[in-house]
Amino acid sequence: MTTLDLAVAGLRTQLVDLHRELTRWNLVVWTAGNVSARVPGADLLVIKPSGVSYDDLTPESMVVCDLDGNLVDGELSPSSDTAAHAYVYRHMPHVGGVAHTHSTYASAWAARGEPIPCVLTAMADEFGGEIPVGPFALIGGDEIGRGVVDTLNGQRSPAVLMRNHGVFTIGSDARAAVKAAVMCEDVARTAHLACEIGQPIPIPQNAVDSLHHRYRNVYGQH
Template identity: 40%
Template structure:
């Protein structure tokens, strides 16, 4: 069931490796089916390049297994918490991407210093408080920080990105890491300035409504 969504999740996982946002079997990807409300999730500890639709788990919003023989990612509980709280989020990606994770470890937000970050990420990326993986608190802390932006840093851990579908969550993950790298490098040679709020909104609207083939 939900083969198309399963393939989207697998493809996103492969692209995380392609864009060097994860190593080995790190990170995870999930998506919500709009018709059934079911969640499809990558399995725990398996290489993305080897995944087939049969490896992807389907659950309901309470975590009950609907289909699949593999153990889902240990972050399933956190993904489900976010989906239950945010009806407009239908794709979630977790990574430990290098430059963004630097700021998670430094316990700092990532400000918007370029239109590139404003485009898909949409705003300053806030830091959520530390909580153990798989705990109720982890999801609660992330949800507290979700606003107009499409990413949250996890203190001393990594990154969650999300969007209206899996593709948007992936784009946010890629563009956040690229922007975090620019921010990191800029801080080594100077003091970067944040974009004014009106320019952030302008860049985000342009990206959503004008950029690409509509």
């Protein structure tokens, strides 16, 4: 096997595991949602096939597409969100993974067209501020991808709430994108509950900056 073949095989296996994380954290129902990964050193991505149950996903069922969303390798049709993922990869070279969910609380904020305010230290850590709202866009073409890129460019947040739709997250790799999706739903739920019982208190910007810097550069093992 070539180096490229090995990379694709590894990503296919990783994506099966990451889609199980979506169900583990209750971020998706039925066959909704998807995760993709950029293939290092190639203009390719690996993504979930369309309409296939999470229980039935295997490394062999994952499909490989070029960065225009065209099928390159695989027996099944790619996700209906493939064009959106491909657009993100074309226009955000630093992105190595994209995740999409319809998680309940975050999607409720998206339905209201309202960003999630930065009222928790966990939000400052992971998102560096509020989680922004992107425009309404129809599924199937690259319009969603355009909205994701336009909204996240210049933002520290790896997550965007696409209006009337759901969550798209980006990361240096697919695992980072899934982590952002998990964290997005967690803070969306807490922020919603805070709004139910009173008026949440925003974190001052200088504290947000300090928390985000510490999380990115000090927290964890290096």
